[in-house]
Amino acid sequence: MDLVNKSFNGNISSGNEDQNNTNQIKCLLLPDDLSFSVIPPYIMIIAILGILLNIFVLMVFCLHKKSCTTAEIYLSNMAAADLLLVSFLPFYAFYVLKRFDWTFGLAMCKLVSMSILMNTYSSIYFMVLIGIDRYLALVHPLFSEGIRRPKFAKLGCVVVWILGFLFSLPALIHRDLTAPINNTKSNCFMNFPSHNVQLTSDLSLSVLGFIIPIFIISFCTIKIIKSLKNRITEGVNAKKVDHKATTLVLAVLLAFLICWVPYHLVKILYFLKDAKLFTSCSVFKLLHICSQIFTYLAYFNSTLNPILYVLVGKNFQKKVKELFRQWDHKRTSTLSNTVSTKLPRSNRSSHNIV
Template identity: 45%
Template sequence: MTLSPMSIPANFSHDAVDEYHNNTDSILCHFELSSWVPFVTGVYILIISVLGIILNVFVLVVFWLHKKACTVAEIYLSNLAAADLFLMSVPSVLAVTAATVDDWQFTDTLCKVLMFFPRMNADCSIYILALVSFDRYVALVHPLTDGRMRRPLYAKLACVMVWGVCFLLNVPTFIYSEATRDPEGNFTTCVLKDPIPTMYLVFKGVNEFCCIVLIAVISFCTVNIIHTLRNRIKNRLNTQKKEQKATTLVLVVLLVFMICWVPMQVVRILDLLSLLKILNGCHFLKNLHLCYFIFTSLVLSNSVLNPILYVIVGKTFQTKVKESFTQMSTTLSISQ
């Protein structure tokens, strides 16, 4: 059975030996992670997961409690918080397992869930951020079309489509994931069936291509937004203060996203090439696996940074927090 570099270790507490078949010369590749790497990774993921869950729940509660309906930007940001929340939930389970259990074996069903949901919600984050950047692009660069295109109903429909597309593109991951036991018999690992099914490769290829296009869209929109704002400042044109604040928030969120996600996207593309047997070799697979460990932590950090940025940069969100808690306090006082 061939182990994909993107598979999820079921137990980080052991000195796991990941095995890859070199498709060029059929030599079995072995390498070990230092004993401190799994422990440090597990603790870090646990801390990040707990913070991410608390902060993203806080963002969703504020949007839900506020008496006014969400704007188009807030609809996108609330869906982004939901995707981040779901993304953080699974790593927290893995981290607790890694830190507390020496020999916990995964079932096929659990492996399917653990490989499906993080990937689906990670993809949703990219798609929704593309919607956020396009929304800011229309509002700032093409304000005359603002009223026709930026409607809450359209935003809700776009988010429903994003969740549906991300779900469908990751169905093969759910179908073809399974649990396998390490040859030494001391831990289980979640892997893809061997040989890798053609349907999985097709869907993964489509998914990675879409993510590349979305990153290009995000970059295009961001560059044009910055250019437009500079021209307005240079020409001393008036801009709505609310739009300026929202744009500042989105630009910071997008910048953080690019730093956290682009390295992982490169790794995902390299993983696809390795599955297609275009790139192979023990040295390449070892480095790919190590990069996956590092950049996964970076991706998870993004899900914590987003809600923090809402509070630090988003003055509108700060106002909404104050109004929501004031409203809640008033309601509790009346009920008593």
């Protein structure tokens, strides 16, 4: 949301637009821009699919009679974070459709932006937990037995949600509404008190919310892949359950890297632009195009994750089948009990005699 909004509205700060920002808007905002007609339907599609699929994933994890494993605890929290994002995306779709005219008020401006940021940073740290869990399970299985317990996984998830909330506080504090174009449009934008505060906030979030966690995720992913290759080469038979969980986790990790790394890289480029390291119109146009593509690719990850659970997660598929059998058994039992209670007393007596 921030990147695309920046592309169209310039870098409005502290109530005054300088000539550089005005030129930037003229450079980027084209009257016939297809994004105003193409992007809203795309966002609505991934929002609807994301809501349905992530609710389905949460139902499977929560309603299944068996308790979740450590990996499943992390994946279910990922689904909750994805559900948080896609639930607020329709507001943003309408915002783009209205050519960035926000009509939902200041409170929703802050809330929608905060929910997107919470997903952004919660997701990457859930990926850190998932990567560390698989790394310990495969590379240090004996050492990690005491650490990889469900209670520690739940505690880790609580910490991640707290971190996600803290990282999203700038949206809650600095999001504001303004009417920069002849008082006809109300833009939802980040209104930092000064340029230095903006640079400090962007830099700290880039380091803590992307560079450090992506280094950890990359390290764990490489070690996991090496460990799996060594086991295949040496002919070591890993546990089937462990191998299935690792396959799903690797798919989710790789999908996350593909969808989110370009978004964060473009965000770093915007940080360099805000620091006035480049001012070329051609660079602004390139950033605009990249922000369009990579922002909506990142949003798609919230819909892609539950699809991966269904297609790749063998344990998840097994849970789904068991859950449907569980529901079918309950429905059959309820139906038989209902039929037996409706039988005439004489029929039930004669049946008992026989």
